[in-house]
Amino acid sequence: MNTTFLQACRGEKTEYTPVWMMRQAGRYLPEYQKVRGGISFLDLCKTPDLCVEVTLQPVNRLNMDAAILFSDILIPMEAMGAGLEFNEGRGPVFHQTIRDQAGLDRLIVPDPEASMGFVMETIRLLRRELKVPLIGFAGAPFTCATYLIEGGSSKTFWETKKMMFTQPGLFHGLMEKITLCTLAYLQAQARAGAQALQIFDSWAGILAPCDFEEFALPYVQRIIAGLKDTKLPLIYFANNGATLLDLAVLSGADVLGIDWRINIREAIRRVGPRAIQGNLDPFALLLPAPELRARIKRLLDAAADAHGYIFNLGHGIHQFTPPDQAKCAVDAVHELSGR
Ligand code: 1CP
Numbered sequence: 001m002n003t004t005f006l007q008a009c010r011g012e013k014t015e016y017t018p019v020w021m022m023r024q025a026g027r028y029l030p031e032y033q034k035v036r037g038g039i040s041f042l043d044l045c046k047t048p049d050l051c052v053e054v055t056l057q058p059v060n061r062l063n064m065d066a067a068i069l070f071s072d073i074l075i076p077m078e079a080m081g082a083g084l085e086f087n088e089g090r091g092p093v094f095h096q097t098i099r100d101q102a103g104l105d106r107l108i109v110p111d112p113e114a115s116m117g118f119v120m121e122t123i124r125l126l127r128r129e130l131k132v133p134l135i136g137f138a139g140a141p142f143t144c145a146t147y148l149i150e151g152g153s154s155k156t157f158w159e160t161k162k163m164m165f166t167q168p169g170l171f172h173g174l175m176e177k178i179t180l181c182t183l184a185y186l187q188a189q190a191r192a193g194a195q196a197l198q199i200f201d202s203w204a205g206i207l208a209p210c211d212f213e214e215f216a217l218p219y220v221q222r223i224i225a226g227l228k229d230t231k232l233p234l235i236y237f238a239n240n241g242a243t244l245l246d247l248a249v250l251s252g253a254d255v256l257g258i259d260w261r262i263n264i265r266e267a268i269r270r271v272g273p274r275a276i277q278g279n280l281d282p283f284a285l286l287l288p289a290p291e292l293r294a295r296i297k298r299l300l301d302a303a304a305d306a307h308g309y310i311f312n313l314g315h316g317i318h319q320f321t322p323p324d325q326a327k328c329a330v331d332a333v334h335e336l337s338g339r
Pocket of ligand 1: 022023024025026027036068069070071072073074091092139152153154189199201239316317
């Protein structure tokens with residue numbers, strides 16, 4: 001087992017800088033497209049053998065130092081009873097949007113083994129195959145709440161903010177229920193064999209710091225506190241979160257994910273004795289190879305003082321990225337950091 005990624009999460013010295021990429025399994029890989037050609041996205045998520053296959057695809061092709069479970073942050077929302085569908089092109093759609101107390105009351109806090117056993121089965125199967133650590137994950141409650149309230153993706157988050165500001169009790173009630181579901185779900189992933197856990201807060205960046213502190217952060221803190229006895233490295237990624245980083249540090253996570261909108265030297269100063277993950281603009285993968293390498297060199301040099309650094313993108317890899325460019329980046333990280 002190559003444990004470089006886990007060592008970096010714990011702030012230990014590593015032989016070289018470990019690398020993985022958010023959304024590393026997915027549509028930019030022709031071998032993923034091939035699997036998806038025969039099956040819907042939701043059915044794929046519920047078929048452990050195929051989840052194992054697509055989880056391994058980027059690890060094998062690109063030589064990643066960690067694997068991330070193939071699933072989606074919205075799977076537990078379906079298990080809560082929200083009726084999920086993925087439309088080609090339009091993204092996720094929830095049949096029952098949660099906008100009143102009656103809707104909230106209809107949501108359940110599911111038993112993760114009973115309702116999402118396929119995820120735990122995928123983890124158990126992956127652990128038999130993998131020679132690098134396996135990252136389990138969930139969405140942060142705020143990010144999950146936006147999908148339930150909006151009924152899918154959103155640009156303005158009108159309904160979410162309307163509920164926060166006009167029905168704060170209802171909003172907190174929803175966050176409470178999602179938090180219970182998410183904690184139990186991540187604990188089940190840990191029991192099944194996940195070796196690190198990441199919480200994705202993709203939409204945290206739409207919040208003012210004071211609202212992040214009141215409506216989002218306390219729930220992340222509760223989940224992380226509830227996971228401490230797993231002893232696994234816990235990663236919190238608040239996308240578009242440069243202005244929230246000082247608060248994100250209070251989440252209790254061992255590793256803070258950062259996007260590309262912040263200078264990594266500043267991020268290192270602000271996170272204290274915690275590891276950092278990320279920072280390369282996903283679009284920088286389109287740079288010609290020599291410029292891509294030079295940019296990665298600068299990033300690695302700047303990250304030299306970090307208390308543990310895991311190379312990653314600042315958000316998910318874009319679906320039209322040429323896989324060879326991603327490979328070029330992984331190889332550059334390895335070579336330039338001494339592997
Ligand atoms: O058509 C397809 O094949 C589906 C595309 C796809 C894939 C490959 C979706 C739909 N989800 C996933 C997998 C996925 N999603 C993974 C595992 C793969 C990996 O990382 O290697 C993970 C960790 C996620 C997490 C996820 N799903 C997030 C958080 C990370 C982020 O990118 O911000 C979010 C917000 C989602 C929701 C989601 N899933 C899929 C779509 C189209 C969306 C909506 C995105 C939006 O609202 O903009």
